[in-house]
Amino acid sequence: MTQAQSIIPRMYEKLARAIFELLDVHFEPDSLNDEMVASAAQTIQNRFSNPIFPNRGESLAVSIMTPKTAALAFDKVHRDPARVPPIPEEVGFYCATLPEIASTALGVMLVSLREVGIKSNKISEYFDNEISEKQKAANETRSLRLLCSELNEEVGVMPTIFYHHSENMRKEFPVGPHQLLMAAISNVAMVDESELTWDQVIEFRRDDKARAKYRRFVRWADYEMKARSPEELEDIIAMRLDDYSWSLKKHGMTATLGAMSCLLDPKFLAAMSAATAATAAVGGALGAALTATTLTVGKALVSFGKEMVDGVDERRKGNYEIAYVYDIKKRLA
Numbered sequence: 001m002t003q004a005q006s007i008i009p010r011m012y013e014k015l016a017r018a019i020f021e022l023l024d025v026h027f028e029p030d031s032l033n034d035e036m037v038a039s040a041a042q043t044i045q046n047r048f049s050n051p052i053f054p055n056r057g058e059s060l061a062v063s064i065m066t067p068k069t070a071a072l073a074f075d076k077v078h079r080d081p082a083r084v085p086p087i088p089e090e091v092g093f094y095c096a097t098l099p100e101i102a103s104t105a106l107g108v109m110l111v112s113l114r115e116v117g118i119k120s121n122k123i124s125e126y127f128d129n130e131i132s133e134k135q136k137a138a139n140e141t142r143s144l145r146l147l148c149s150e151l152n153e154e155v156g157v158m159p160t161i162f163y164h165h166s167e168n169m170r171k172e173f174p175v176g177p178h179q180l181l182m183a184a185i186s187n188v189a190m191v192d193e194s195e196l197t198w199d200q201v202i203e204f205r206r207d208d209k210a211r212a213k214y215r216r217f218v219r220w221a222d223y224e225m226k227a228r229s230p231e232e233l234e235d236i237i238a239m240r241l242d243d244y245s246w247s248l249k250k251h252g253m254t255a256t257l258g259a260m261s262c263l264l265d266p267k268f269l270a271a272m273s274a275a276t277a278a279t280a281a282v283g284g285a286l287g288a289a290l291t292a293t294t295l296t297v298g299k300a301l302v303s304f305g306k307e308m309v310d311g312v313d314e315r316r317k318g319n320y321e322i323a324y325v326y327d328i329k330k331r332l333a
Contacts, residue, residue, distance in 0.1 A: 015102060016040035019109050024122040044105045048081050051096040052089055054155060059178050060093060062144055063162035068196040070162040072328055073181045082108050088198055095154045099147050177221035184237045189329040200332060213324035220321035240322040
């Protein structure tokens with residue numbers, strides 16, 4: 001066994017022992033205590049020491065409560081190896097740094113010890129103490145910043161924290177274009193994490209057109225943030241999303257009216273006039289008259305409809321840079 005190989009097991013053993021001490025768990029006799037530490041260390045090493053590194057240049061996010069939502073806005077999302085169901089490997093990254101391993105192992109051991117009936121005041125504190133939303137938000141900030149700092153050291157990229165508590169997100173947004181996209185999805189698109197499936201997320205991510213819209217949004221956000229406050233940016237996103245939705249709706253109405261115009265063009269009307277004349281010749285004068293009237297009125301309505309649609313709020317432009325948020329809202333919200 002090399003020196004490096006001999007160091008690794010001791011690191012996991014020290015970590016396992018530290019977690020037992022943190023949770024105030026002791027086993028009697030001492031030999032059983034040593035056996036439990038060794039078993040826990042082996043489990044930690046086997047389950048939580050295998051990294052899945054991101055590719056160079058990928059945008060990274062860390063999200064505890066909403067990883068599927070985060071995966072809509074970032075190339076890779078932090079993958080906790082103990083999460084059930086697991087985050088798909090093609091979406092996730094995990095660097096197996098000490099903070100990652102320690103936090104995951106603590107959570108797993110905490111639940112496991114409780115499930116098998118091992119009690120301590122420390123274990124009870126984790127499950128039974130009710131803490132305020134403000135304290136939860138503070139805990140989230142502290143733990144995720146530590147994790148992201150270590151990940152930055154490992155891969156040279158500071159992941160964006162996709163906060164669960166909106167108070168934290170408001171404090172840090174915007175730091176970059178991806179934070180702005182995070183805010184847009186959370187506050188404007190309003191995706192329901194509980195309703196999303198990983199299959200939906202992966203299908204959306206594999207859409208080449210969606211990825212092009214994603215890049216357009218990030219470039220636009222990076223440009224806009226230079227002279228905007230968080231509140232202004234959020235308002236701009238909401239207004240542009242409304243304008244973009246209207247422009248698509250208008251486009252659909254115009255296309256429909258255009259199709260009707262083709263049906264009711266002069267040549268078509270002339271042909272129908274001949275048909276109504278033939279109907280009148282065999283005694284259907286009333287039906288022929290109604291048909292002719294309807295066609296004439298229909299043509300007039302189509303003309304009026306096009307003028308109305310073309311004249312409504314011409315200031316609303318395409319705003320195509322917001323298309324990615326629109327796609328998320330339409331397809332997944």
